[in-house]
Amino acid sequence: MLVATAGCQSNAFTRMGMLPPVTKQGKVALTLWQGSWIAAWCVGIVVWGAIIAAVIFFRKRGDRVPYQVRYNLPIEILYTVVPFVMVGILFYFTARDENYIDALPPHPDVVINVTGFQWSWEFQYPQYKVPRSEYGDVTEIGEMWNGDTPGNENQLPLLEIPIGETVRFNLTSTDVIHSFWIVPFEFKRDVIPDHPNHFEVTPTAAYSGIGHCSELCGLYHSRMLFRVEIVPAAQFRTWITSQQALQTASGGVQ
């Protein structure tokens, strides 16, 4: 079963539109998504089969009025109970997986304070005294996006996280509601003013891509992007050291 699921997760069709997951939690979300599709297909096949059987076996064969029936208690009980059972099964697996995905183990290896604002992101690594991403000034962002020239990817704020360690995200907003979305996490969470949100992931694979805001938040919402790099732990530590050196050089660390 595990082997079958692992095999399934590598195929674009069996992932039903999802990207390959890059975290433990993403794998769980993907498996829930696939399981829901399998359940939906099973229900669909039964329903389509019943419709086709009715069309074939109970079609009009003459002018005689068909045999009329009223009340069939066993069938009425069946179609009341079966949907409850189906909802119960979907509820069980969803609640189980949500609890896993939402779990916040007490001692994360890496903590990142994410601040969303119109229209960019700031990433702070408080454990390492790396107080902000190297880019993230809102007026510069505005200028950067003026005109039709696409922005330079290297000017986007950078979020770098290590493979195989637990990473805690603390999400806050300084203005309106945003939403923090890294597509292959198979997960997003709202970033709400005066209401800190949290979640934790354990990255399992290297990844390099673009993260998004997924809550319409104003004029430049669609351009509220950031770079994501998931790298081996040693490379992550080297990057942290280089960030600390940069901060010291610019004289800006408290």
Ligand SMILES: [Cu+2]
């Ligand atoms: Cu936003």
